[in-house]
Amino acid sequence: MSGAGGEQEFDFDFLFEFKHSDEGGGGGSGQHYNYTSSNVNAGLPLNVAHSSLSTPCHGLQTSNPVISVVPSTNHPAGYGGHIDGGATEYYLPPNIRPNGAPALESPRIEITSYMGLHHNNNQFFHDEVEEAIPNAKRPPSTATLNLPNIEAYRDPSCLSPASSLSSRSCNSEASSYESNYSYPYTSPQTSPWQSPCVSPKTTDTEEGYQRGMVACTLLNSPRHSPSTSPRTSITEESWLGARNSRPPSPCNKRKYSLNGRQTSYSPHHSPTPSPQGSPRVSVTDDTWLGNTNQYTSSAIVAAINALTTDSTLDMNDGIPIKSRKTAIDHTPSMTLKTEPAGEEHGTISPTADLSPEDFSSFQHIRKGNFCEQYLSVPQHPYQWAKPKSLSPTSYMSPSLPALDWQLPSHSGPYELRIEVQPKSHHRAHYETEGSRGAVKASAGGHPIVQLHGYLESEPLTLQLFIGTADDRLLRPHAFYQVHRITGKTVSTTSLTLADCLALRNSDIELRKGETDIGRKNTRVRLVFRVHIPQSNGRTLSLQVASNPIECSQRSAQELPLVEKQSIDSFPVIGGKKMILTGHNFLQDSKVIFVEKAPDGHHVWEMEAKTDKEMCKPNSLVVEIPPFRNQRITSPVQVNFYVCNGKRKRSQYQLFTYLPANVPIIKTEPTDDYEPAQTCGPMNQGLSPLSKPYYSQQIMMPPDPGSCLVAGFASCQQRNAVMSPSPTTSPKLHDLSSSPYKCIPNPGHGHLGLQQPAGGVPTIQEVPRSIVVHPSSPEQSSHIMLQPQVSQHLSSSCPLGYQQTLYPNSPSSPVPSVTQEPTYLQSCSPTHSSIMGQQQQQLPKVHRNESPTNQPLSLPELHEESNHNLAPIPVTIKREPEELDQMYLDDGKSSAAVEVCVQPCCSISEFS
DNA sequence: GACCTGGAAGTATTC
DNA sequence: ATGAATACTTCCAGG
Numbered sequence A: 001m002s003g004a005g006g007e008q009e010f011d012f013d014f015l016f017e018f019k020h021s022d023e024g025g026g027g028g029s030g031q032h033y034n035y036t037s038s039n040v041n042a043g044l045p046l047n048v049a050h051s052s053l054s055t056p057c058h059g060l061q062t063s064n065p066v067i068s069v070v071p072s073t074n075h076p077a078g079y080g081g082h083i084d085g086g087a088t089e090y091y092l093p094p095n096i097r098p099n100g101a102p103a104l105e106s107p108r109i110e111i112t113s114y115m116g117l118h119h120n121n122n123q124f125f126h127d128e129v130e131e132a133i134p135n136a137k138r139p140p141s142t143a144t145l146n147l148p149n150i151e152a153y154r155d156p157s158c159l160s161p162a163s164s165l166s167s168r169s170c171n172s173e174a175s176s177y178e179s180n181y182s183y184p185y186t187s188p189q190t191s192p193w194q195s196p197c198v199s200p201k202t203t204d205t206e207e208g209y210q211r212g213m214v215a216c217t218l219l220n221s222p223r224h225s226p227s228t229s230p231r232t233s234i235t236e237e238s239w240l241g242a243r244n245s246r247p248p249s250p251c252n253k254r255k256y257s258l259n260g261r262q263t264s265y266s267p268h269h270s271p272t273p274s275p276q277g278s279p280r281v282s283v284t285d286d287t288w289l290g291n292t293n294q295y296t297s298s299a300i301v302a303a304i305n306a307l308t309t310d311s312t313l314d315m316n317d318g319i320p321i322k323s324r325k326t327a328i329d330h331t332p333s334m335t336l337k338t339e340p341a342g343e344e345h346g347t348i349s350p351t352a353d354l355s356p357e358d359f360s361s362f363q364h365i366r367k368g369n370f371c372e373q374y375l376s377v378p379q380h381p382y383q384w385a386k387p388k389s390l391s392p393t394s395y396m397s398p399s400l401p402a403l404d405w406q407l408p409s410h411s412g413p414y415e416l417r418i419e420v421q422p423k424s425h426h427r428a429h430y431e432t433e434g435s436r437g438a439v440k441a442s443a444g445g446h447p448i449v450q451l452h453g454y455l456e457s458e459p460l461t462l463q464l465f466i467g468t469a470d471d472r473l474l475r476p477h478a479f480y481q482v483h484r485i486t487g488k489t490v491s492t493t494s495l496t497l498a499d500c501l502a503l504r505n506s507d508i509e510l511r512k513g514e515t516d517i518g519r520k521n522t523r524v525r526l527v528f529r530v531h532i533p534q535s536n537g538r539t540l541s542l543q544v545a546s547n548p549i550e551c552s553q554r555s556a557q558e559l560p561l562v563e564k565q566s567i568d569s570f571p572v573i574g575g576k577k578m579i580l581t582g583h584n585f586l587q588d589s590k591v592i593f594v595e596k597a598p599d600g601h602h603v604w605e606m607e608a609k610t611d612k613e614m615c616k617p618n619s620l621v622v623e624i625p626p627f628r629n630q631r632i633t634s635p636v637q638v639n640f641y642v643c644n645g646k647r648k649r650s651q652y653q654l655f656t657y658l659p660a661n662v663p664i665i666k667t668e669p670t671d672d673y674e675p676a677q678t679c680g681p682m683n684q685g686l687s688p689l690s691k692p693y694y695s696q697q698i699m700m701p702p703d704p705g706s707c708l709v710a711g712f713a714s715c716q717q718r719n720a721v722m723s724p725s726p727t728t729s730p731k732l733h734d735l736s737s738s739p740y741k742c743i744p745n746p747g748h749g750h751l752g753l754q755q756p757a758g759g760v761p762t763i764q765e766v767p768r769s770i771v772v773h774p775s776s777p778e779q780s781s782h783i784m785l786q787p788q789v790s791q792h793l794s795s796s797c798p799l800g801y802q803q804t805l806y807p808n809s810p811s812s813p814v815p816s817v818t819q820e821p822t823y824l825q826s827c828s829p830t831h832s833s834i835m836g837q838q839q840q841q842l843p844k845v846h847r848n849e850s851p852t853n854q855p856l857s858l859p860e861l862h863e864e865s866n867h868n869l870a871p872i873p874v875t876i877k878r879e880p881e882e883l884d885q886m887y888l889d890d891g892k893s894s895a896a897v898e899v900c901v902q903p904c905c906s907i908s909e910f911s
Numbered sequence B: 001g002a003c004c005t006g007g008a009a010g011t012a013t014t015c
Numbered sequence C: 001a002t003g004a005a006t007a008c009t010t011c012c013a014g015g
Helices: A030-040 A079-085 A107-111 A113-132 A142-150 A165-172 A176-180 A204-220 A237-242 A285-295 A298-307 A356-366 A553-558 A712-721 A777-782 A815-826 A829-835 A865-869 A883-890
Strands: A008-010 A018-020 A066-070 A333-335 A414-420 A448-452 A460-468 A480-484 A498-502 A523-533 A538-545 A561-565 A569-571 A577-583 A590-596 A602-610 A619-623 A636-643 A653-658 A762-765 A790-792 A801-805 A899-901
Touching: A414 A523, A414 A538, A448 A523, A460 A480, A561 A653
Parallel strands: A018 A498, A066 A448, A066 A899, A333 A801, A569 A653
Antiparallel strands: A008 A018, A008 A498, A018 A480, A333 A460, A333 A790, A414 A448, A460 A523, A460 A801, A480 A498, A523 A538, A538 A762, A561 A577, A577 A619, A590 A602, A590 A636, A602 A619, A636 A653
């Protein structure tokens, strides 16, 4: 990423696009979130009578990812009450902010003509919005609100890096970020809107679209955007202009010096001025400030400030903020609708529900005018090093939860799962390139996301954004953005949402000395969120992240990747052969087992023996080395990785050493490898397990309840602190330590909790979202079973896309029947608690795996005290400073996902 | 002709 | 400070 600085785009079939953008991106945070939120949660009424329809998504286009809502018969509609009842979850009254303040209006809603269209279904948007808006807190000027929407298409890129509100927006919603917003818009980041790119549209209706969609538009023609893009306008021009290589993308890097005043950081300063200017140049706050002013129109700023709910956060803390802020809204959100009840698969015409206007609007969107779902990259100042906890206040933000918030994948009857994971590699494309297609599933087809347990008929909004895949907290990825796929695929009914767009390093500016963050940070995860309105008017937000996806060409070709491991635990004696399946294994590949201390230091490292003769590009046989401490009394979690040489190592994988005398519980049937592989007294099933270490980054507190929404911050911190495999094994590394624990917010003490899901459910006001109408009839026709999807641009969410899903029509087949049982089971509290929200979803193939195999399921093992017993000398090795990052960074990612909504299910597919 | 992809050359950074 | 190794971007070409 760093060097050349190009932007890569990932194609996701989603209608969304991923962009390789700065780190900042992801998170989108906050600022927008107010706006976003409205967009995000489409509160559109669901047409679908019931989810029973849920046909097996599979049946539908396999190629498209499907998000389906599976109604759970067991649960009455309206869990909301239930949820509420449970103090566990934190729900906000629809119109009231957590802090008690009325919700702010979402600019987009007002502006967008779109709303009008939906009014039937979504009246509440308007109504709520306005009502919700606290008079006191209303932004001084509505104009402000609109700004986000105004973003230029490319916005992501367009957004001036500094301004990358998008990320915030994405996070938006509540992201701590926003809270950070302090009135003085000192940091560009805080004010995405400021980006020059944003240009108001003349027509009201159009405005709406544009605002929301602007970004999208840019996506379609990223290259064209340059002129419009804020970036160009930015000071960098001088150096930017120099760059001929790239079209003047708005994204030109470092536009920080918006004012034209170049900071010392400017590329020009680099010793070897590259034509493009060194991407890496980081912008200082000062720089930002200076620049920002330029863009910041007073009005906008004021508005933003007004919106800001929490000023507690220090923007500066965010370590790497990339200048390249893509669109303000990082999470472009689209809404997917499930088809209206009664409609037949594929036959449903988008127009059915839509009024002519709506329909036209929708079409407009489809054509690309609408923001092509351009997800802006959140620039989020995500704090790498020191995550800040959210203040209660920020939490209260009415808008949707910030993208950097860790949310559970299931709560109560609901569970959002990725039924089909995306391929481990997906080369993202730069803006200078054409789309590389949507993200695909490893077995062909597209990733599938499904919401289980949703019986309501109201459409839900599905949010998608590209998240990080390192061992830190999940947050919007700074270098990649989701973008809508343009071209033929888009026409398909399935929601081809997104494509992954890689942003050039150069476009991303670093802040405060962070200069390398972007380099090799090419691993991403697709993150899906669903916001489920509760009967009480609150909204329950669930989130699920995919397995990591390597987005760079190089990493895909060279870096070893472990997709599965035949064994995930074994007695300390070791000696057993473990089969690793994945990619890029070499005879010289080494497998290193590592035990990390809570602080990340390596407590123990051991190179495992590998069977070179058995080594194949896709499989590697390794002998589990004996653990350093043969006397452990409880399971100990360690990691291992495959190394093909310097800088070529896989991500950490999880492995658990069991006490020598503990009987092994065989959970999985041995598979492929079994016969040959089995060895040792304790014969374990060898069935491959796939558990990317990071995949489970987010560990939920043992006691979910303990983590309140309000407590997000604390949770996040925990995550941040956690060692890299959080997701898979919550208990890894003495999580009990403070970092992992959720600290109840004084204010919210026990709000939360009941949710079985590992994550902390967030209940928010009902977000208002703009619903984009279904695509043209013909489009819908393509999708047989898929429900209509209306794409929305959620102005507020730059990073990701949102789609509103409508429940399947009753008539629709219920293919999923067979699946349901399974799903329901999976929803069991136990399971959920174990997995945590971000748990990765194993491919269906592996679904049957018993929980036991999951590291998480293991009893908490780690006894640090045991270390003392260890007979084996312990070598404490401090990881290289950047180790974390290196590991993380190794991945290169580019992923694209398409989202398709299937009729049966509620939500949508991604592919 | 528009898209997708895979490959690889050119350039920026880092070692 | 220089050169090699890496990693990032941009191009190209084939399907």
